[in-house]
Amino acid sequence: xGSDGAATWQRLIVVCSEFPENEGTAPIRSYRKVELCHIDxxxxxxxxxxxxxxxxxxxxxxxxxxxxxxxxxxxCPHYGDTRLPWKKNEYLDKAGDxxxxxxHGARFDMASGNCISGPCLGQSLTAxxxxxxxxxxxxxxxxx
Amino acid sequence: MNIVGPDALIFGVDDxxxxxxxxxxxxxDDAGNGRFEALDGTAVVIAQKDDPLLPPALATGSMLRKTxxxxxxxxxxxxxxxxxxxxxxxxxxxxxxxEVVDDTGFLLGFQVTVRKKLSLPAGRVxxxxxxxxxxxxxxxxxxxxxxxxxxxxxxxxxxxxxxKAEAFYEQxxxxxxxxxxxxxxxxxxxAGTNDHHTLFMIQTPPHMQGCEHFTFHxxxxxxxxxxxxxxxKKGYQSFWGPGRHIFGSNWFWYFSSPMGCKMExxxxxxxxxxxxxxxxxxxxxxxxxxxxxxxxxxxxxxGPPPGND
Ligand code: FES
Ligand SMILES: [Fe+2]
Numbered sequence: 250x251g252s253d254g255a256a257t258w259q260r261l262i263v264v265c266s267e268f269p270e271n272e273g274t275a276p277i278r279s280y281r282k283v284e285l286c287h288i289d290x291x292x293x294x295x296x297x298x299x300x301x302x303x304x305x306x307x308x309x310x311x312x313x314x315x316x317x318x319x320x321x322x323x324x325c326p327h328y329g330d331t332r333l334p335w336k337k338n339e340y341l342d343k344a345g346d347x348x349x350x351x352x353h354g355a356r357f358d359m360a361s362g363n364c365i366s367g368p369c370l371g372q373s374l375t376a377x378x379x380x381x382x383x384x385x386x387x388x389x390x391x392x393x
Numbered sequence: 394m395n396i397v398g399p400d401a402l403i404f405g406v407d408d409x410x411x412x413x414x415x416x417x418x419x420x421x422d423d424a425g426n427g428r429f430e431a432l433d434g435t436a437v438v439i440a441q442k443d444d445p446l447l448p449p450a451l452a453t454g455s456m457l458r459k460t461x462x463x464x465x466x467x468x469x470x471x472x473x474x475x476x477x478x479x480x481x482x483x484x485x486x487x488x489x490x491x492e493v494v495d496d497t498g499f500l501l502g503f504q505v506t507v508r509k510k511l512s513l514p515a516g517r518v519x520x521x522x523x524x525x526x527x528x529x530x531x532x533x534x535x536x537x538x539x540x541x542x543x544x545x546x547x548x549x550x551x552x553x554x555x556x557k558a559e560a561f562y563e564q565x566x567x568x569x570x571x572x573x574x575x576x577x578x579x580x581x582x583x584a585g586t587n588d589h590h591t592l593f594m595i596q597t598p599p600h601m602q603g604c605e606h607f608t609f610h611x612x613x614x615x616x617x618x619x620x621x622x623x624x625x626k627k628g629y630q631s632f633w634g635p636g637r638h639i640f641g642s643n644w645f646w647y648f649s650s651p652m653g654c655k656m657e658x659x660x661x662x663x664x665x666x667x668x669x670x671x672x673x674x675x676x677x678x679x680x681x682x683x684x685x686x687x688x689x690x691x692x693x694x695x696g697p698p699p700g701n702d
Binding site: 331332333334335336337339342343349351352353354356366367368370 | 407408411415453454455456551597600601603604605627628629630632633648649650651653654655
């Protein structure tokens with residue numbers, strides 16, 4: 250890992266031990282908050298994979314549709330531990346309407362992550378919570 | 394039935410341009426009209442999914458529309474027509490091929506094979522003391538090599554009832570089961586080839602029916618490694634491999650593709666004849682490969698910096 254990678258780790262990883270909205274209902278989980286990119290660099294009906302921990306492969310992807318952002322772990326529920334795209338950042342169908350797993354063609358609703366056709370019908374992608382900071386930086390909360 | 398193996402796979406795809414680029418980068422030659430050929434003329438054919446010339450899609454939405462088998466000669470084609478005509482419609486197409494639906498709903502074509510006879514040099518390796526070495530001063534590796542797929546090797550179906558499907562291919566078309574995964578499905582070869590399998594089937598619920606993957610033979614393991622590495626460098630997604638399977642002994646490297654199934658490179662598959670007895674094993678990681686490597690784009694031995702567990 251170059252000095253860039255090391256700097257990324259120091260800059261990005263903050264461990265958050267609680268979220269107010271979860272109080273009293275959910276067990277306290279810890280999250281890593283990671284900066285992904287500036288919101289203006291994401292285009293509508295396009296997806297982008299992110300590799301915030303320098304693992305060599307994206308672990309999550311963000312899609313934008315009608316100015317809404319959605320993020321999911323880059324794992325297909327069909328085989329459970331394999332990635333979706335056929336090429337870097339190719340997570341969507343041609344029209345940019347649905348998320349597609351290239352391995353066997355499963356299609357997922359963008360907003361819910363639910364599989365709408367294909368081998369994992371009835372299963373869903375794992376959602377990743379996003380925040381957009383005042384300065385426009387998109388932050389993902391990844392359970393640690 | 395002297396069926397040689399798959400001659401072509403026809404897909405109705407969402408992203409024609411993406412497929413064109415992918416299939417070219419995989420190493421197939423763009424022969425026009427959506428046809429992408431290996432060295433012997435076997436091919437993948439793609440068309441826009443709503444193209445009226447395409448056969449209809451399966452209800453599951455699988456992009457694979459048709460599997461076209463090559464047969465040795467017209468007599469085999471006539472024999473298949475007669476046999477399958479007993480209980481189903483056999484359609485004769487203008488190009489002389491025939492079209493039928495198998496017992497689980499896949500559309501099949503049969504034609505006198507388009508496979509060209511190839512004479513490729515045998516891949517030699519320098520075994521110490523071996524009798525057939527690579528000639529002296531003959532350098533094995535070129536960094537910039539772009540190995541080409543030789544011939545369409547096999548395809549794998551997700552099927553709702555493997556026993557029914559196996560019986561169809563065995564009893565009606567003369568395929569032989571070479572090995573099987575218990576309760577999952579058989580590896581099968583038609584009578585016209587010694588390849589360990591040209592068809593493998595995996596039992597799934599009906600809503601999964603479709604193509605799990607398909608594969609072209611490369612000239613040898615080095616070509617699998619180098620063609621796969623070229624794909625990774627172009628940004629394509631390695632799905633499984635490189636490695637070497639146990640059943641069939643074929644080297645493998647699978648890539649996700651825009652055809653809604655995986656596309657594999659293989660090499661050095663076992664050959665069998667009728668004296669072979671099928672083996673059986675439980676499906677699982679232990680019985681799927683003798684070894685598995687994983688390509689890593691970036692790696693360093695020191696892990697994350699201290700203090701950030
Ligand atoms: S692994 Fe995603 S559809 Fe099969
Ligand atoms: Fe295979």
